Amino acid sequence: MRKRRSCAGVWAFDGMTGVRIAVAGAGSIGCFVGGLLAHAGHDVRFLGRARLVDACATSGLRLTGYDGLDLHLQQVQATASPEVGLADADVVLVCVKSGDTAAMAAQIAQYADGAQVISLQNGVTNAATLRAALPRHDVRAAMVPFNVVAEGAAHVHRATSGDILVEAGPLPALSTAHLAWTAHTDIEAVQWGKLLINLGNAVNALSDLPLLEQLQDVRWRRLLADQMREALRVLRAAGITPAKTTAVAPGLIPMILRLPTPVFRLVAAQMLTIDATARSSMWEDLKRGRTTEIDALQGTILQLADRFGRQAPVNARMRQLIQAAETAGNGPPGLSVDEIRRTL
Structure with a gap:
């Protein structure tokens, strides 16, 4: 993995694909971000509700966007079991609602020991909640600026523009052809x-x-x-x-x-x-x-x-x-x- 710094003082990362990623709370944002990462060649498992698991098993996962994006992932690893969804993950993307953060942190502690944890959640306190519950993990706050709407049980549509900003520090290469991840030195202000x-x-x-x-x-x-x-x-x-x-x-x-x-x-x-x-x-x-x-x-x-x-x-x-x-x-x-x- 390599990292470089732009003139604006923001870190961007380059490296190899193939990271084992768990999407913890595969709603609209989790399915869209995780789907792009799976399309880019990462080993992605979606931890979500039974409705999503059943839909993905039947028809796969479809990603569309305001910019004309239209991807259909036929083979999707989706599960309602935390033990299966989180096991052996290198990175856990936390996408649950703020009120569910503490419960998800407990599941990560039990099943994903040592994984890097990235909060893709709204609000300003979730990363702190995760850090308090996961002292052995590298926890990063991030900001997702775009809107994703559910068009069906396993079809999510990106409706606004923007790229992900994530707390600076060592990261695997998560940027894809359709979505950039850029590290930021003051993620709390963001x-x-x-x-x-x-x-x-x-x-x-x-x-x-x-x-x-x-x-x-x-x-x-x-x-x-x-x-x-x-x-x-x-x-x-x-x-x-x-x-x-x-x-x-x-x-x-x-x-x-x-x-x-x-x-x-x-x-x-x-x-x-x-x-x-x-x-x-x-x-x-x-x-x-x-x-x-x-x-x-x-x-x-x-x-x-x-x-x-x-x-x-x-x-x-x-x-x-x-x-x-x-x-x-x-x-x-x-x-x-x-x-x-x-x-x-």
Whole structure:
């Protein structure tokens, strides 16, 4: 394995393929990333629900993308057994929801002793949870900037652009022809930057609209801007400086969201590519009746607000509405901007 450093101070890695990789929590992101790694020649095992295992056994795994990608993996190693899925792994990609991190860490400790562990999760605390439970393992935080939606039981579609950033240090060669992995020297700042973007997951889930359609409406963009601006004030009070995860600094995004729609379209086109199928992972969680990551996103901002004596009513409203939708169990509620703002 070789590594090189770019002029921006970011490490990139080169080396041979053939790494034994376990995808721990093979949902949309795990299937897409793991599928590309399997296509590139790595030995990849997918640890997921019985529904995925059965679908992969029947039809394999299909990966598509906004950029025209269309791959069909006929032979897929998918299992619901942690003992089978994690055994002898060189690298474990943790893709479970934040609330399941501690349980997955216990399984890794039992069945994947010595494996390098990479968290491909939302939020900013999962790597620390993994490190505390896995002191014998090399644990790395990473940031996945793109959106993946499930088009079927074993068909996942990448709906937005971006490449993976991972905490700097020795890594096997994980970049593929369709997805780059780049090491970053300040992954914590990157994670805070991604958390700010991920605050929009709740808005998308509550609206029940495709993300692209939602972003064409200035009323929704203003709501996103208000939420992010509020969170930026809380982070500033906490002494946290988020790194940019798009082409512009986080502090400029609320201003861009407020631009007139024709101008916004021109600016946004330089920041991110989105196709018409894109929806947030929180939307998918509500659709499938699963617990969301609202506490790892808006909940983190609200905890900091309480600690540093700040108010965050927009983020609090989002958490309240998502929790109500979880309790109701009827899927994304399809609220309007006015209904969301009603008590603000």
